[in-house]
Amino acid sequence: MPQILVEGISKTFRVAERNPGFLGAFGGLFHRRHRSIDALRDVSFSIDEGELVGYIGPNGAGKSTTIKILSGILVPSSGRCEVDGRVPWKERREHVASIGVVFGQRTQLWWDLPVIESYDLLRDIYRVPHSRYEHTRDELIEMLDLGSLLDIPVRQLSLGQRVRCDIAAALLHEPSILFLDEPTIGLDAVSQLSVRAFIKQLSRDHKVTVLLTTHNLDDIEALCDRILVLSDGQLLMDGSIAELRDRYGDGRYVAVELESFAAVAPEHEERIVERSDSHILFSVASDVPKFIDDVLSNYPVKDLLVTHPPIERVVATMYQAERIEH
Amino acid sequence: MPSLTTALLRSYTAVVAARFRLLLQYRAAALAGVATQIFWGCIKLMVLGAFYAAAVTTPPMTFTAIVAYVWLGQVLIGLLPWNHDPELQELFTSGGVAYELLRPLDLYWFWFARTLAFRTAPTLLRMVPGIIFATLILPLIGLPEWALPAPASMTHGLMFALSFTVTVMLSCAITILITISMFWLIEARGLSTFMYGVVPVFSGMIVPLPLFPDWMQPFLQYQPFRGLCDVPFRIYSGDIPLSMAGQEIAFQFVWVVILILFGYGLIARARVRLVVQGG
Known part of the structure; x- marks a missing residue:
């Protein structure tokens, strides 16, 4: 009981x-x-x-x-x-x-x-x-x-x-x-x-x-x-x-620091969550290794960090998803 | 279960005691209250004294009984249930009423204890200077006929004490109804304003009830507010004879029981439809 x-x-x-x-x-x-x-x-x-x-x-x-x-x-x-x-x-x-x-x-x-x-x-x-x-x-x-x-x-x-x-x-x-x-x-x-x-x-x-x-x-x-x-x-x-x-927080966040400012290709542009000068935060839904390969070969990367999306994001995604279903 | 009863009493008295300590902090308000009481007492006696001097028929009360009625009224004016505890008002507007329901106490008696403290603490504080003025100072400044007389006899005094105890309960039982109304109204200022007009008149605080016209007497006799001033004050002066005192106290007590049962029932109903303000 x-x-x-x-x-x-x-x-x-x-x-x-x-x-x-x-x-x-x-x-x-x-x-x-x-x-x-x-x-x-x-x-x-x-x-x-x-x-x-x-x-x-x-x-x-x-x-x-x-x-x-x-x-x-x-x-x-x-x-x-x-x-x-x-x-x-x-x-x-x-x-x-x-x-x-x-x-x-x-x-x-x-x-x-x-x-x-x-x-x-x-x-x-x-x-x-x-x-x-x-x-x-x-x-x-x-x-x-x-x-x-x-x-x-x-x-x-x-x-x-x-x-x-x-x-x-x-x-x-x-x-x-x-x-x-x-x-x-x-x-x-x-x-x-x-x-x-x-x-x-x-x-x-x-x-x-x-x-x-x-x-x-x-x-x-x-x-x-x-x-x-x-x-x-x-x-x-x-x-x-x-x-x-x-269920709601699929994928990873990839934070990238660039050596210098660089333009981002359109297929990557749509994954940007946040950008300030040389710092870019990407949200990557699937095939993270391939994405990292792409980034490393295309941009002057100084540093790179892969994390879980912050729980705020996960919850926000969930609220949104559930609201649409109603 | 005597131990449980004492434990219960202990928790209620703790609430009363805390409230006392709080209210006693407001000394400036108390002083202002005392001055107002004394001022109005003198005004009323002047007006009633003038009427008595000009009376063509024998008035229904002696002037000594009037003086006792007026001074007791002025000194104990804080007991009149014409307003409500601002602390409880605050609970309703802020949603703090939720915490009140979290206490392992019966809500009615918990609030009764708080109301008792709210009514008696300031009154106890203010009655002392008022009584000193009405008993000691008035004879000293050459107005002995305006001074508060002693009770008509020892027995009258005892009966007054008994009747007065019931008065305090009656006052709390009415005040708590104003509080309970906030379950529906949230804001009790309207009801308080209404009570402010009704209570002083029908209790006898403004004009002693026996001085009202004869045709009003049957109504005035049976309404509950009479138990607030008229009954105890007239027992004190002997205007109500001892033979009638027991019956009059019973009258007060019946109203106390009715009002407590009414308040109890209202709280039970309010609990089911309660909405706590502010989420």
Whole structure:
């Protein structure tokens, strides 16, 4: 029995609409038009204990909606969902006591209180025994390097500091599952790395199940063995990053540095992804050795590098391909 | 399960305590509030005093009872449920309500605890200078007939304390309805403006309810806002006799139960159709 089970979940929101402008606003007083938005359409997947799964998709794909259903905040329109054998929205109170959630764009800390007071408050709200709490708290403070931030009111923290404090706050009651909704959004490179390292450690040493939504594909590449790809409320893919590359990221990128500027033959021209002076980046779909031969014999090559296409490209290709199929 | 109950209480009291600490930071607002209270108390007493001096028939309340009514009202004005917690408003407009649902607490009582803190913390802070003015300073400056009298008797005082406790619950039960309305309205300013007009009048804060025309009395008697000022203040002064006090407190309590059940039902309905703002 998997720890998280989602079967055929759909969620439809009803939103009120009105015509633009003053007349539209006035008309809205008397007659409301409603439009249904399918945020999720028949989504199914399951996650085992201890897995670290990345959840990606363009804006509005339904990632956050899924997280909110899994954490018992939203009730789906149809479908079945069980986490640790519980239906999240039906047994909400028992359920939320065993999960931790971080919404990267919002804080769960009390804005005007020093960080440590928010923690103490959460201890009382989650009814964590004092000795247990102190142990967990100190461990988190050390792992996330929060020691110098504890007495500062939350409103004075930088975004990176705040997110680290928020992640610790979500783990004070030692949940076995952690949902992270865009935890690295807006963070600088250093903060991103430290958050990433922490998530990795948490998953490896504490066997916490992690479901992570993000737009930052470096996060996914660094952390996740498995990804779920969502678009327009539908699950497009459930598999490893290698599978993703196989399906949508065929071919290689060939980066070439030239001795001097040179014109490129038309049959090569169409493969250029980027060019700046003597640096050219080609995308090569098939028969890479032959292409390299061609390049070496035709141009004054100083240096050459063959890589996988960056995952951003792969994902962009996939989104495009799937959209056309619709 | 006594241990579970204490644990639950502990988590709710933690929320109340945190809120207290926060609100107590706003000292300037508290001082301004105190000055306004005292000013309006004096104005009301001047106006009502003039009416009493010119009265041709015997008014339905003694002037001492009026003075107690006015001062208690001014001192406890912060308890009137005519606005709502801006912190909770913020949760609805920003989508932070998601975090509220992540707590292993019953949402209604969690918000009740927050509302209790929102209503009582500033009131406790502001009532002290108001009471000092109304009991000690007014006699000193030669206006003893305007001073807040002691309760009619020890028993009246105790009954007032009981009735007042129910008042606090009633006030929270009404305030939380304004909060819950945000599930539908997102922005509760409209409803608050409406309450701002209704609550002070029908609670008796503007003019003591017994002074309203006779034809309005049957209606005024049974509406819930009467439990906010009229009942406890008149028990205090003895205008409601002790024999009636128990019945009046029961009246308040029935409204508390009705409003809590109503709020509870609304939250349950709102949960199913909840849309969290901002994705």
